[in-house]
Amino acid sequence: MKTALGIDIGGTKIYAALINGSGEICSEVEKYSTPKTAKEIVEKLKEIISKYEGEVEFSAISTAGGVNRENTKVICSTANLPEGYPNTDFSSLSNKPVFVENDANCAAWAEYKTGSAKGMENSITLTLGTGVGGGIIVDGRLLKGKSGTAGEMHFKMSLDKKRRCTCGAYDCFEIYASGNGLRLSGIDVTGNKDITTYDIIEGVDKGDEKMLRAYNIWQNHIIAGLCGLADIFDPDCIVLSGSMGKFCDIEYMEKLVNEEIVTMPTKILHASSGNYAGMIGAVLLGFDKLKLD
Amino acid sequence: MKTALGIDIGGTKIYAALINGSGEICSEVEKYSTPKTAKEIVEKLKEIISKYEGEVEFSAISTAGGVNRENTKVICSTANLPEGYPNTDFSSLSNKPVFVENDANCAAWAEYKTGSAKGMENSITLTLGTGVGGGIIVDGRLLKGKSGTAGEMHFKMSLDKKRRCTCGAYDCFEIYASGNGLRLSGIDVTGNKDITTYDIIEGVDKGDEKMLRAYNIWQNHIIAGLCGLADIFDPDCIVLSGSMGKFCDIEYMEKLVNEEIVTMPTKILHASSGNYAGMIGAVLLGFDKLKLD
Numbered sequence: 001m002k003t004a005l006g007i008d009i010g011g012t013k014i015y016a017a018l019i020n021g022s023g024e025i026c027s028e029v030e031k032y033s034t035p036k037t038a039k040e041i042v043e044k045l046k047e048i049i050s051k052y053e054g055e056v057e058f059s060a061i062s063t064a065g066g067v068n069r070e071n072t073k074v075i076c077s078t079a080n081l082p083e084g085y086p087n088t089d090f091s092s093l094s095n096k097p098v099f100v101e102n103d104a105n106c107a108a109w110a111e112y113k114t115g116s117a118k119g120m121e122n123s124i125t126l127t128l129g130t131g132v133g134g135g136i137i138v139d140g141r142l143l144k145g146k147s148g149t150a151g152e153m154h155f156k157m158s159l160d161k162k163r164r165c166t167c168g169a170y171d172c173f174e175i176y177a178s179g180n181g182l183r184l185s186g187i188d189v190t191g192n193k194d195i196t197t198y199d200i201i202e203g204v205d206k207g208d209e210k211m212l213r214a215y216n217i218w219q220n221h222i223i224a225g226l227c228g229l230a231d232i233f234d235p236d237c238i239v240l241s242g243s244m245g246k247f248c249d250i251e252y253m254e255k256l257v258n259e260e261i262v263t264m265p266t267k268i269l270h271a272s273s274g275n276y277a278g279m280i281g282a283v284l285l286g287f288d289k290l291k292l293d
Numbered sequence: 294m295k296t297a298l299g300i301d302i303g304g305t306k307i308y309a310a311l312i313n314g315s316g317e318i319c320s321e322v323e324k325y326s327t328p329k330t331a332k333e334i335v336e337k338l339k340e341i342i343s344k345y346e347g348e349v350e351f352s353a354i355s356t357a358g359g360v361n362r363e364n365t366k367v368i369c370s371t372a373n374l375p376e377g378y379p380n381t382d383f384s385s386l387s388n389k390p391v392f393v394e395n396d397a398n399c400a401a402w403a404e405y406k407t408g409s410a411k412g413m414e415n416s417i418t419l420t421l422g423t424g425v426g427g428g429i430i431v432d433g434r435l436l437k438g439k440s441g442t443a444g445e446m447h448f449k450m451s452l453d454k455k456r457r458c459t460c461g462a463y464d465c466f467e468i469y470a471s472g473n474g475l476r477l478s479g480i481d482v483t484g485n486k487d488i489t490t491y492d493i494i495e496g497v498d499k500g501d502e503k504m505l506r507a508y509n510i511w512q513n514h515i516i517a518g519l520c521g522l523a524d525i526f527d528p529d530c531i532v533l534s535g536s537m538g539k540f541c542d543i544e545y546m547e548k549l550v551n552e553e554i555v556t557m558p559t560k561i562l563h564a565s566s567g568n569y570a571g572m573i574g575a576v577l578l579g580f581d582k583l584k585l586d
Binding site for chain 2: 122136141143145152157159160167169220221231234260261262264
């Protein structure tokens with residue numbers, strides 16, 4: 001079976017491994033610290049790619065930022081990407097094809113092809129971490145939109161300018177459903193501006209009443225967003241992925257979502273593709289796009 | 294060119310006409326008052342269909358309610374449909390095929406195939422009337438979801454239970470962006486609970502300050518919703534249709550939406566398919582689905 005080089009560029013770590021057309025990792029997973037500048041990231045990618053180039057059909061990169069429909073470059077971003085990063089021409093990094101896709105889209109494709117949403121042709125995966133990403137599958141195809149950047153989870157939860165989002169606007173889903181959102185709910189409940197997301201998670205574990213209240217507020221905010229997405233997409237399932245996804249009480253969420261929506265009942269699921277969902281999804285999307293097997 | 298019978302079942306009127314595969318109306322448009330009960334509606338449809346059955350390839354019906362993927366029946370509804378209506382087996386109304394689709398989906402398809410969104414493979418049409426409907430085109434295909442009922446515009450605009458929506462939940466986009474939403478904004482501004490949507494529109498025409506304030510609030514609510522839809526779908530355009538769509542200041546809306554979204558700029562457009570968009574869209578979708586030309 002043919003293999004590709006999968007690379008996941010995260011905020012702190014870069015992962016790389018050989019992955020086959022079934023999404024199986026066929027080598028050791030290499031791990032590097034993510035350099036601080038776009039130039040250094042490009043140098044690191046060149047180094048990784050040159051090492052494996054002879055053995056693979058193509059390289060597939062999972063990255064933050066909105067990626068164009070041609071899967072060649074990042075064209076917009078809400079996150080704090082290094083300066084110059086959006087103009088990087090990824091195709092110049094290799095003599096073989098280089099396929100690039102947004103990390104949440106890659107995670108969604110991994111869940112659809114090999115994970116919790118396997119076989120569900122209409123599914124949404126939300127990556128709940130410091131921020132929130134979204135990847136949407138419609139009739140077995142990745143939703144890309146006119147320019148490739150669909151799936152941004154910046155719909156509003158309030159009209160009252162309560163919380164400023166990282167994108168500059170107010171009250172986006174991201175600033176409620178993220179780890180940062182949990183932290184802000186913790187501040188709302190305790191009045192303590194120094195509280196961290198970690199403090200709250202630890203407090204919930206210990207049964208602390210205020211921390212539980214913050215956690216419940218956070219969950220109910222996520223539920224409100226999921227209801228909207230369910231009514232818009234009528235999906236088979238919504239998968240909650242990312243570092244914060246694992247803290248969601250999916251049975252409670254599924255119950256409340258299905259009590260409220262006007263479309264047909266949906267499933268709320270934990271992700272199952274793990275830390276390597278990004279590079280696995282990137283490679284599987286690459287195989288589909290490049291028509292290789 | 295082959296023709297089909299297009300039928301639009303509205304809340305107050307039923308329209309019917311012969312329509313060809315290019316979406317052109319080829320006969321007089323017949324108009325009837327919509328009967329009050331599901332049984333009477335079915336009798337009326339039988340009467341209309343039997344009249345034209347010999348001349349057409351199939352009948353296509355545009356209706357309120359969520360329609361299944363097979364386009365044979367209404368399976369869910371937020372509107373006040375007559376009792377029993379969702380169980381109607383439309384295929385039994387004719388010896389030839391009967392194609393059924395949600396009215397907002399039909400309007401969206403008409404705008405995409407022959408109207409303002411012509412040739413735009415990623416577009417959203419919102420029907421702003423007493424309520425709000427949505428039809429979404431993704432890569433040239435109608436977004437139906439797992440069961441066929443995607444496109445419901447019940448995502449939340451607030452977490453504070455400010456306005457009760459017709460669906461029973463609170464603060465859905467529909468209860469802000471509809472004519473009813475404008476009325477509620479008028480009540481908020483004036484304190485007059487008897488004010489009507491029509492009073493406000495008339496007041497805006499006359500330059501009444503309070504009515505203008507209500508109108509601006511209503512428009513800003515719509516803009517907030519459009520930002521979310523634009524970030525989720527990265528569409529070529531969002532078309533504002535329905536009786537309230539014509540009152541939208543689309544240039545102002547487009548400017549504010551594009552200042553706020555994190556994806557690529559989109560267009561906000563008035564609809565151009567007119568009152569017969571429902572039956573035209575139903576027929577064009579039917580030709581596509583039934584593979585006739």
